[in-house]
Amino acid sequence: MKKILSFLAVLALGAFAGELSIDKIYAKAPAGAKNGAVFMVIKNNLDGDIKLVGAKSSVANSAEIHTHKKVDGMMMMTQVDAIDLPKNAEVILAPGGLHIMLMGLKKPLNFGDSIDLTLKFSSGKSVKIDDISVTNGEKLLFLEK
Template sequence: MSFKMKSLIAGIFLGLATQVSAASLEVKDAYARAMPAGQPNSAAFMQLNNPTDEARALVSAQSSVAGVVELHTHVHEAGVMQMRKIDQIQVPAGASTQLAPGGLHIMLINLQQELSEGSQIDLQLTLDNGEVLDLQVPVKKIMPMHQ
């Protein structure tokens, strides 16, 4: 392969890396909840930071480990906390939105494999501006909220 060709390929990869790092949302501390074999569902959590001067929204997510991936929140209804599917998760300009147990989260439904502690899953986040963030998310064991 010629030097020119190598330089061109290197330039393309550097350009792609710049696009990824120039994402309008930054993802911090992402993880998915470990679940033993036979459990149908899990969830992913993270902090979404928006360093831009325009509000952004997470509008969908996908993963090869789940048959269905939905955006969810918890609502207090008739004295009971219940999960609800939502259309998007807002991230205000210059601010952060936390996805955490008991609050906003990404629901992984109809798991296609066991989510074992120490493994990783793919997760693609689609934003309202059409941008797609491709993540490799570690799987962690977390204790239930009531313990």
């Protein structure tokens, strides 16, 4: 997978310089699925904590931040408001854990397609990522739980 990008974040209180890198990003949607998911590794090299607070994609009606939790002995997918990205830390969005859920796909996602995704952060900044590869639905080893 491609190393995607870095950006400088600016908070309302002043400059907050450093890098936020997004690597190993891919999407999947099993054949015929109405929803899909996006996984990645986000590394926060900034001088402070930040949060991933939202996402959107042109291929879906909406995008939500999700995780899996055990409820009454069963694993269930649930929406969360944000993902904490502590300074100098790496957060993995992977199958069975945190991920971006693409809700209401506008068309089926097929192996080899590429999609876009915009990530929104608590700093007020957004990052648009183009050309995210769609896999055939199998877990990729580097993100497997």
